Amino acid sequence: MKRNLIDLSMFVAGLLLLVAVSSCSTSSGNTAGAEPAAAEVVTIASGNATTQNEYTAALEGKVNVEIRPQVEGYLEKVYVDEGAYVKAGQPLFKINDHPFREQLNNAKASLNAAEAAMANAQLEVDKLTPLVQNKVVSDVQLRAAQASYRVAKANAEQARATVGAAQINLGYTLISAPVSGYIGRLPKKQGALVSRADVEALTQLSDVHEVYAYFSLSENDFISFKAQYPGNSLEEKLKNLPPVSLLLADNNLYGETGKIDMIDGQFDKNTGAITLRAIFPNAQGLIRSGNTGKVRLSRTHESAILVPQSATVEIQDKVFVFAVDKGNKVSKQPIAVVGKSGNNYLVSEGLKAGDRIVYNGLDHLQEGAVIKPEAPKAAAQLSMKN
The missing domain is CATH 1.10.287.470 (Helix hairpin bin)
Known part of the structure; x- marks a missing residue:
């Protein structure tokens, strides 16, 4: 019986050793005899790309006029209502x-x-x-x-x-509209005493057949902005600027494109930014003074490196891709993203044309694993070679 117990103990020990060796082999990744896992792989190629930057803008009518009395007296008549559209020369108020x-x-x-x-x-x-x-x-x-x-x-x-x-x-005593536009609030009603010394105006009149969108660029953005367009002076560069778009407060794109026509003469000392102005047609009066929105600027990048967003993973505010070397081994590679073009990232550092990356299924990859490259099932939305 003692010999049988010894034989049984040796059998159990050998079995445990076999299980441990098998477990180690499994956890080590790809074994010598295992088939590498298939993964979609693309080869990076450079090409031209367009990125879009958005800047918060304040919208104002082309002309905003405060209507104030020039003489003192009682307001005898009010000919208009708040929000009404008036034409130049139309009577607005009558003072006794x-x-x-x-x-x-x-x-x-x-x-x-x-x-x-x-x-x-x-x-x-x-x-x-x-x-x-x-x-x-x-x-x-x-x-x-x-x-x-x-x-x-x-x-x-x-x-x-x-x-x-x-x-x-x-x-x-008869106050008429100096320009055509929309009437604002009417704080003074009929019978009120008005004078030139009043702090509050009778109303505000806005000519909004064209609207100005004021937005700001940081110093770095402004330097990049100037370098992108041809011209020896800012005036020449303004003439060469492409049309800009306007996103309204509900993130819907405004139906008309605009033109940047003014750059402020100096930077704001408090914000370190410079103000630009874009003008948009507004024949239908859809935009009023005081609206807000975003001016969208397009920028063309030549010989840019584009990477699909689906081929990246973000870890602790850094963006990575899984690069594939000549032996089909994957490694996590950080990249520097400088913008977006459609569903693609614009990359300045970390990749170059000819590099291969894993296009899909990044959640199942491990550092140093060997894969079997396959062509993507769906065409990538940029110029790349499989």
Whole structure:
């Protein structure tokens, strides 16, 4: 019995050793006799690509006018409603004009008196002139009469200017639209007392048949922006810029393209950014002043390295691909992503044309595993060779 127990112990020990060796062989990856796992592999090729960058923009009408009173008085009539579209010259507000009409009448009366005094002085000059020529009276009287005429003439001119000022003030009682556009809020209602010293305007009028989109570029983005387009000056570069697109607040693409027409003269010291302006047509009035959106700029990259996003994995804010060497062994390779073009990453470092990477099934790969390369089942969305 003792011998049988010894034989059984040796048998169990040998069995455990066999299991351990088998387990080690399995965990070591590909064994000498195992078939390598199949994986889709593509070869990187360089080509031209277009990336799109988006910048937050504030939208304003081409003309934004604050409508303010030029004279003080009670608001007698309000001819428009909030949000209404008005044409240039259309009446908006009427200030009580009775005091200003009386001022005008008073100024006209003063003018009539001044003109009468001037005419009387002219008669005195005309009467004394022949008498002086015939030496009937002294020329001193004539010179005094001529001086009186000049005084009367100056008084008449002053009275005429007063009439003009009164007419201007009377005209200010009817406030009309300086441009065509949309009326904003109306904080002052009929019967309110208004004056030039009011902090709040009567309303704001926005001409939005064209809208301006103001957005900012950082210093690095601006340097790259300038280097991309031909021209010896910023003015020449502006002429060569392609059209830009506008994303509205709901992320829908605006139906019209715009044109960058202005670059600010200096960088903002607080933000380190420079402001650009793009102009968009807005014939339908879909955009109003105060809207927000994003200006989308397209940029062309020549001889760019593109990698499908599906062929990458992100670990701790870094992007990796599984590179395949000549022996079909895979290794995790970090890449530097500088932009996106469609479903592809634009890569500046980590890969070059001719390198092979695993296209799909990255979750099942292990570092150093040997694979069997296969062509992708679906065509990659960039210029690559299988």
